[in-house]
Amino acid sequence: MGPEFWLFAAVGFAAQLVDGALGMAYGVVSTTVLLANGVPPAAASASVHAAKVFTGAASAVSHIAHRNVDWRLLLLLSLGGVLGGVVGTFVLTSIDGDLIKPYVVGWLGLMGVVILYRAWKGARPKPFSWKSPFPLGLAGGFFDAVGGGGWGPVVTSTLLGTGAEPRKAIGTTNAAEAFVAAAISATFLAALLSGHWQSGGMKQYLWSVLGLIGGGIVAAPVAGWMVKVLPLRALTWFVGLLVTGLAIWQGVALLL
Template sequence: MQDFLLFAAVGFAAQIVDGALGMAFGVISSTLLLSLGTPPAVASASVHAAKVFTGTASGLSHLTHGNVRWSLFWPLALGGVIGGVVGGVFLTSVDGDQIKPWVLGWLALMGVIILVRSTREIRLRHVPIRGAAPLGLVGGFLDALGGGGWGPTVTTTLVSAGEPPRQAVGTGNAAEAVVAAAVSTTFIVALATGHWRDLEDLRQYGTSVAGLVTGGVIAAPLAARIARVLPVQPFSWLIGVLILLLAAIQLVGPLLGR
């Protein structure tokens, strides 16, 4: 029961941040699981199982508040599903840690770009649809590898390109639920076909996943409302700072552990 309440609290806090700023649920949850000694593939599978529920709740909440841009949702979701499936297969076969520094470098660059733009007058514009599917493809692949790459990649890129922040967050979160379902299905198929043999490890984290789901679902409506009322410029600044902090934590953590 104590573990359930701990992960419920983590899920609630992570979803408040994720639902309001469009990122961090996967990163926070994955980091906690990895710190407990969870294998990377098991951590990713656990977080994606949770995100099917939290992402759906978040997406519905954002839809209620008018934060979802449907013309952007469909290509993002389609590209994300393809990238997520490829990433899930890759993760169950190969260690993805080797590309992690490159991903973090890209995220840090996006954070700097957003911070620079947030100090100026922000010119909002809808992101062209033609770039949404490739963006979803990259975001889905990175998300499957680390359990938390969708929001930092997709939401950050959309905001840096000028998409209104609340629509970037709402559309990204809604598409993420579809991607999480695809990635979770990939892990299930890998287990069923014998391609992945960590079933016993996965069962050990059922309480953790249940806690993350419970806390995240409770927080989703509140987070969507926060995203709707936050002013554009401070909203963009918060996203930029969060990206840099997450990148720094992920880069410095392994160095401190040596």
């Protein structure tokens, strides 16, 4: 067990704690750390999604146990996310995913401002009004595969921006992510086996992936409980600040 295991276990724990509690950041944080360690974008995305199959499943169980899931929304988001993730994976293994990142960052910033405004006004959640969760899942799955992390920022922020109850939006988005990650991982594997994608040797990232899995699984039950007990307005503030911060962080990274 190499030292990188413990490093990525710590990264996985912190990322999953934030992701499970606020509905986003696991993919963004984990992918950023992998890229900073010299892992190519496609390999980083493949590694993170392999880890998210396990951490996502643990998170889904936790949120279901705490009744943070809307089942109709889960079905439609998952179906759209799986399809979008498969398409996004083939795009990532064919072209430079950086071409799409500015659009994700722009949407992220817009949703962050909307969520912060709702927190400032103390707006109460209204009955879920997004008429077509399937297209939202489609977009979230696509950007998640291409960017190595984008499901939560796109889906959770949009749900909250349209007035969905934070607890249900976060819990359902996290539960759906397990299905999306499984589809993306399977597509990466198919692309590798068919020769569509040359990974450059995924075995060298094994301890990193195992660390992300171990840390994430430990954090998942804690995060599900946090969503249940945190006050509504505080939860909205936390999400809004996180979304806006991620948008600024990624925007600066694009300019450098």
